[in-house]
Amino acid sequence: MPQLSYAKYGKDNVRLYKVDKNEKTGVHTVIEQTVCTLLEGDIETSYTKADNGPVVATDTQKQTIYILAKQNPIDPPERFAAILGDHFVKKYPHIHAAHVKIIQHRWTRMTIDGKPHPHSFYRDGEEIRVIESVTRENKGVEIRSKIEKLLVLKSTGSAFYGFHRDEFTRLPETWDRILSTEVEAGWKWKTFNNLDELAAVDFNGAYEKARAITMKTFAEDDSASVQATMYKMCELILAAVPLVEEVDYALPNKHYFEIDLSWYKGLKNTGKDATVFAPQSDPNGLIFCTVSRNPKAKL
Incomplete structure (x- = not known):
């Protein structure tokens, strides 16, 4: 039935x-x-x-x-x-x-x-x-705030090396690459019991802090990987907004590939000489993480 x-x-x-x-x-x-x-x-x-x-x-x-x-x-x-x-x-x-x-x-x-x-x-x-x-x-109200469709790019300051390799691996290591992503960042607030509790919360200020942290960390971090950079963003938002219980990111890679132009009169456009790239739509890497407060830290 x-x-x-x-x-x-x-x-x-x-x-x-x-x-x-x-x-x-x-x-x-x-x-x-x-x-x-x-x-x-x-x-x-x-x-x-x-x-x-x-x-x-x-x-x-x-x-x-x-x-x-x-x-x-x-x-x-x-x-x-x-x-x-x-x-x-x-x-x-x-x-x-x-x-x-x-x-x-x-x-x-x-x-x-x-x-x-x-x-x-x-x-x-x-x-x-x-x-x-x-x-x-x-039971009160649960709220999750998010930034979506924030497209960012930096032309240097990102690397990816030391990753696992096996017989299926073709990707070369790189110590300098373009890093671009469309940011989706979310932060979950503590549960509020009533509307009066919400009245005292600076939601706009928290949004501006999360956005500024995202952009500043993206720009300034000497990134070993998307994973490492997004974890730092989460840590900083948790530190900046005490009423937030957890932070999450979803960051898709927006790839820009070098173009080998050596076939044309030996023109150099790879490695440190690369200045012209081909933007790629797909496939792309997609990296997620959620970082929560450690409950033991409150004891």
Whole structure:
């Protein structure tokens, strides 16, 4: 006899834009997000008995996002995600958990004639800020913050040698190579019991610290491997943000291969003479790690 093992449902790809207008200075601040809400609870009969009674319609969820965005700040996105989750769990007795994902898109204020423009912005890259939260009835809210699609490259300062070799190995060792990756970095916060606890947390400051640490470590580390560099990033973020319990990275290699041009009049373009490269789309290396606080260190 079949049974429903797990279910959740909601509204995805809710586009949200909010402008805060400072009437005294005329300066506007804009935020654009894409929001997803998914609800869990006593909703089995909507699947098994064709009973829509327990269904909080996905359109209702969309309208709720807009209304709560009007009534509350949506920056930092971590706090807005928690506000949404708290609303759904408290508003509907049969809903016991709310999953919220927020993608915050990047708008940067224009500088015109050396001065920040009060109401003009530009998209300075595909990087996004991502928030994933789960609010559970009487269990608080879990939040994970992320940086995604941050494309970085350095033209030297990276090596890869001393790796395991066997009869299947063809890759040569290198002591100097181009290193490029599209950063996906995440950090999991301690569980918050209520919205009041979130109010005191500097989520934007933590995001800026994590981003700055990622870029500074990438640029300055004399990298023995992607693995070694990403571990240093994790350590530094844990040290900088005490309320973060673990940090994770996913770093795909963006390869740039030397081109042997010696066939043309002995033209040198390999090793230390390499200046022209061929960017590669795939296949590529993909490296993950998660670094957590050592619980024994608290004893």
